[in-house]
Amino acid sequence: MITKRQLGFIVIALGLLMLAATVGVDLIGAGQWGGFGPLQRIGIGLSLPAVAVGCVLIRLGDRPA
Amino acid sequence: MPLSRILKSLGAALALLAVLAYLGYMIVYVVYAVNLFQWPFDYDQGEGFELYDAILYNQGEWPYQSNSTYPFYASNYPPLFHLLIVPLLPVFGPRLVAGRLVSFAATLITGGVIFVVVRRKVSGWLIPLVSGMAYLASNYVYQVGPLCRMHMTMVMFEALAIAFIAEFEHSRHGRRNLILGLLMLLCAGYTKQMAVFTVAAALSYVFLRDIKKAIVAGVALTVVAGAIFWLLNIATEGQWWINTIQANVNKFDYRQTIFLFKQWFQLHTIFILLAASYLVYELFWDRLSAYSLWFLFSLGAGALSGKWGAGFGYFTTAIAAACLTSGLALGRLRDWKLGIGSPAPQEQTNWGLGIGAVIIPLLYLVQAPRMLHTPTSGPVFGPLARALGVENALVYGTSDNLAENHCAVVQYHDAMGYTQLGHMLTADDYAAGEEILNYVRTSNGPILSEEAMFSLLAGEPVVTNPTQLLNLYNNNLLDTTEIVERISQQEFGLIIFRAQFYPHPVLEAVGQNYKPVEHICMNGFYYHILWPQRKLDNPSE
Numbered sequence: 174m175i176t177k178r179q180l181g182f183i184v185i186a187l188g189l190l191m192l193a194a195t196v197g198v199d200l201i202g203a204g205q206w207g208g209f210g211p212l213q214r215i216g217i218g219l220s221l222p223a224v225a226v227g228c229v230l231i232r233l234g235d236r237p238a
Numbered sequence: 239m240p241l242s243r244i245l246k247s248l249g250a251a252l253a254l255l256a257v258l259a260y261l262g263y264m265i266v267y268v269v270y271a272v273n274l275f276q277w278p279f280d281y282d283q284g285e286g287f288e289l290y291d292a293i294l295y296n297q298g299e300w301p302y303q304s305n306s307t308y309p310f311y312a313s314n315y316p317p318l319f320h321l322l323i324v325p326l327l328p329v330f331g332p333r334l335v336a337g338r339l340v341s342f343a344a345t346l347i348t349g350g351v352i353f354v355v356v357r358r359k360v361s362g363w364l365i366p367l368v369s370g371m372a373y374l375a376s377n378y379v380y381q382v383g384p385l386c387r388m389h390m391t392m393v394m395f396e397a398l399a400i401a402f403i404a405e406f407e408h409s410r411h412g413r414r415n416l417i418l419g420l421l422m423l424l425c426a427g428y429t430k431q432m433a434v435f436t437v438a439a440a441l442s443y444v445f446l447r448d449i450k451k452a453i454v455a456g457v458a459l460t461v462v463a464g465a466i467f468w469l470l471n472i473a474t475e476g477q478w479w480i481n482t483i484q485a486n487v488n489k490f491d492y493r494q495t496i497f498l499f500k501q502w503f504q505l506h507t508i509f510i511l512l513a514a515s516y517l518v519y520e521l522f523w524d525r526l527s528a529y530s531l532w533f534l535f536s537l538g539a540g541a542l543s544g545k546w547g548a549g550f551g552y553f554t555t556a557i558a559a560a561c562l563t564s565g566l567a568l569g570r571l572r573d574w575k576l577g578i579g580s581p582a583p584q585e586q587t588n589w590g591l592g593i594g595a596v597i598i599p600l601l602y603l604v605q606a607p608r609m610l611h612t613p614t615s616g617p618v619f620g621p622l623a624r625a626l627g628v629e630n631a632l633v634y635g636t637s638d639n640l641a642e643n644h645c646a647v648v649q650y651h652d653a654m655g656y657t658q659l660g661h662m663l664t665a666d667d668y669a670a671g672e673e674i675l676n677y678v679r680t681s682n683g684p685i686l687s688e689e690a691m692f693s694l695l696a697g698e699p700v701v702t703n704p705t706q707l708l709n710l711y712n713n714n715l716l717d718t719t720e721i722v723e724r725i726s727q728q729e730f731g732l733i734i735f736r737a738q739f740y741p742h743p744v745l746e747a748v749g750q751n752y753k754p755v756e757h758i759c760m761n762g763f764y765y766h767i768l769w770p771q772r773k774l775d776n777p778s779e
């Protein structure tokens with residue numbers, strides 16, 4: 174059984190992974206826009222709240238997720 | 239009269255109104271479906287090709303073949319929906335009604351699954367009944383449901399899978415439920431590839447509750463699905479992989495996704511807000527259910543709606559999940575307000591009655607007109623449309639405001655605005671279909687048509703699946719040498735264009751060797767009839 178705390182860590186990891194991918198695409202030159210594109214803004218808009226949700230879940234401790 | 243009795247009477251009246259509103263949508267859905275069952279031609283481009291896949295299976299042939307050689311045809315979808323049509327072919331013959339009945343029945347079953355699940359979790363009849371009917375009342379489900387397309391059958395298998403897997407910890411039938419759930423996931427995936435999001439939702443749910451079972455279930459599903467995949471690829475000499483995987487890598491337009499997300503939200507606002515609230519509630523205050531996770535993961539399918547060839551149909555899983563989860567949310571809200579399970583003071587009970595009896599049907603009544611769609615003509619729907627004030631609200635109803643590329647008046651209103659689907663067929667449409675079919679029957683040689691039904695109804699071979707050719711061409715997977723050569727030699731007695739979705743070299747070759755002879759308006763679209771130059775040079779041919 175997964176706890177809220179463990180789920181929190183999983184959600185944070187996924188959020189950070191998405192954040193890294195969103196920022197990282199510029200490093201490998203992918204995408205069709207110069208600078209920060211609209212899809213990257215959407216990526217940031219999803220990944221940062223995911224990290225925030227994960228932080229809250231960690232504080233909920235060992236209750237079942 | 240005590241407050242509780244007033245609330246109960248008001249609630250009963252509102253509940254009746256709510257049930258009637260959603261029942262009305264069901265009637266509109268059935269009328270539309272029956273209208274389509276009689277229509278012999280493609281209503282939505284692609285229907286005929288799905289039927290043709292079933293015909294090929296019936297003949298013991300694979301629809302996964304090379305697109306570079308005659309007849310330049312392959313399917314880009316998995317086989318299950320087409321296999322479900324096969325038993326109906328001896329009854330209906332090679333007619334679209336066979337596939338349309340399968341899809342329509344699938345939507346009814348999905349609505350039924352939603353009803354049963356909510357009924358088992360929530361007391362009373364109103365919430366389960368409206369939750370099930372709401373799925374059929376959705377504009378998207380209404381439009382796509384009775385088409386000979388596989389998407390709604392996939393949603394049916396997804397709903398069944400989630401219903402079974404949600405009960406995988408059942409004390410007596412847990413193991414059976416898990417196995418049936420995995421089987422339904424397999425069926426959903428082999429109906430349409432989009433089911434991958436529901437697979438992720440179901441396995442995530444099992445993972446949260448029992449890591450070991452999740453790993454075993456995930457490995458078992460992967461092995462079985464992988465084995466079938468491998469066997470299909472071997473049997474079709476690699477064409478399965480090319481046509482169902484590689485050909486489906488298409489351009490993505492994020493603006494289309496954003497537009498469709500907005501539209502989906504505007505049409506189903508109450509259901510979505512309730513489902514999202516229930517997800518948040520379970521995430522922080524309770525345990526996550528399979529239903530909330532299904533709703534969350536189904537948004538991933540919606541996110542893919544920006545793909546070329548995709549559309550609002552990609553949200554139908556999310557609609558099923560939202561209808562189901564919103565029912566659970568309302569049931570929980572009502573039980574909480576009624577103080578069920580703990581002694582409650584009289585004042586709270588009255589509030590509870592207010593929520594349970596009045597607010598819930600009121601929410602359903604607020605939601606109902608947001609999805610408004612109805613025919614606007616006829617002895618019943620004409621007066622109804624006038625009563626609802628939508629008879630003049632047609633986006634494409636009159637000759638001076640016809641939408642671009644839409645050539646006929648459409649007596650239909652939809653809260654979505656302009657839509658290619660949803661309207662009834664007219665006598666003019668039937669006459670136009672016969673006119674086109676007459677061209678096919680009198681042509682000399684095979685025909686090249688963007689819709690398969692003209693060929694099937696005339697007993698001609700189905701040649702090309704244009705969107706599949708275009709997908710492959712855009713992915714550098716199509717050799718157009720042979721088809722261009724055959725067009726250049728004017729081997730096809732007739733060409734019928736609708737959307738001109740063929741690859742550029744094919745269109746170019748057609749432009750050089752075939753000339754338009756008539757443009758026929760059918761079902762709101764112009765069908766362009768082209769004859770070979772040789773026939774125009776020698777009319778007696």
